[in-house]
Amino acid sequence: MCGIVGLHLRNPDLYPRLGELLTGMLCEMEDRGADSAGVAVYGDPTWAPPGVATVSVLADGVDATTLAEQLTAAVGSDVDVTTAGPTLLVHGPVEASTLAAAVRATAPDALVIGFGEDLAVLKGVGRPRDLAATFGLPSAQGWQGVGHTRMATESAVTPAGSHPYAVGPDQCMVHNGSFHNYPTIRRELEARGVRFDSGNDTEVGARFVAQCLEDGLDVETALKELCRTFDGFYTLLVSNRDSFAVVRDAIACKPAVVAETDDWVAMASEYRALVGLPGIESARLFEPEPERIYAWTR
Numbered sequence: 313m314c315g316i317v318g319l320h321l322r323n324p325d326l327y328p329r330l331g332e333l334l335t336g337m338l339c340e341m342e343d344r345g346a347d348s349a350g351v352a353v354y355g356d357p358t359w360a361p362p363g364v365a366t367v368s369v370l371a372d373g374v375d376a377t378t379l380a381e382q383l384t385a386a387v388g389s390d391v392d393v394t395t396a397g398p399t400l401l402v403h404g405p406v407e408a409s410t411l412a413a414a415v416r417a418t419a420p421d422a423l424v425i426g427f428g429e430d431l432a433v434l435k436g437v438g439r440p441r442d443l444a445a446t447f448g449l450p451s452a453q454g455w456q457g458v459g460h461t462r463m464a465t466e467s468a469v470t471p472a473g474s475h476p477y478a479v480g481p482d483q484c485m486v487h488n489g490s491f492h493n494y495p496t497i498r499r500e501l502e503a504r505g506v507r508f509d510s511g512n513d514t515e516v517g518a519r520f521v522a523q524c525l526e527d528g529l530d531v532e533t534a535l536k537e538l539c540r541t542f543d544g545f546y547t548l549l550v551s552n553r554d555s556f557a558v559v560r561d562a563i564a565c566k567p568a569v570v571a572e573t574d575d576w577v578a579m580a581s582e583y584r585a586l587v588g589l590p591g592i593e594s595a596r597l598f599e600p601e602p603e604r605i606y607a608w609t610r
């Protein structure tokens with residue numbers, strides 16, 4: 313199994329409720345994956361303040377104040393480190409990829425779980441309901457959120473093995489299913505210099521898409537390339553700095569439902585995750601077709 317949820321808000325009046333709505337959706341998917349969970353939140357003013365880059369980091373035993381001082385010295389401008397549960401959120405007035413590289417160089421054992429202008433990623437091992445509370449998710453705000461509840465198939469139950477995989481700037485992927493030929497694609501990416509943080513199949517998909525975007529493809533073309541290259545079962549939700557996209561494999565055996573109103577677009581593995589959304593009773597509902605790319609842009 314594994315559960316996917318996502319909410320792309322069109323109506324700014326709902327931005328203050330993003331965390332509350334996403335928490336309800338995520339917790340409803342707990343029985344699809346109770347070993348790990350994670351979220352990607354776009355636009356929370358404290359987790360990812362406007363005007364600076366944010367890097368989301370898991371680093372046991374690293375002190376936030378010390379890390380902030382070391383990073384300030386490393387990048388030559390003021391870096392600030394806040395916490396959301398066990399996650400360190402590093403903020404600084406430099407390019408997000410520069411800040412992420414500085415974190416990796418300064419704290420080599422740290423796990424960078426997301427970076428961008430607008431994105432905060434929180435993930436870990438444990439029951440989704442407990443993790444949502446630890447993250448402080450119910451009070452988060454923003455314009456877009458993605459969540460995942462994991463039942464591991466392809467790699468160990470560790471923080472690095474949990475989703476989302478946010479491996480490119482402001483990008484994120486969550487996955488229900490399993491890719492079969494991922495070791496081959498991983499070797500090809502490694503030959504191009506791509507580095508991996510886990511043995512997870514989804515990480516290979518996320519790094520493949522990140523590479524396509526870096527090569528100049530748009531999200532829809534990158535996902536078509538993924539369908540052409542990867543063999544296996546998948547429902548994927550892929551988000552970016554301004555977009556939200558869904559794709560399923562040719563057999564589409566992993567469930568997915570999309571609901572759309574003038575105020576929001578939402579996606580989940582099962583309809584029950586959507587029932588708490590305001591206006592769901594009049595939403596346009598559909599099941600995504602196999603190998604068709606659905607993308608919504610801000």
Ligand SMILES: NC(=O)CC[C@H](N)C(=O)O
Nearest residue numbers: 313314463465466488489
């Ligand atoms: N149950 C699933 O859908 C698992 C997703 C992915 N293969 C993982 O192990 O993380």
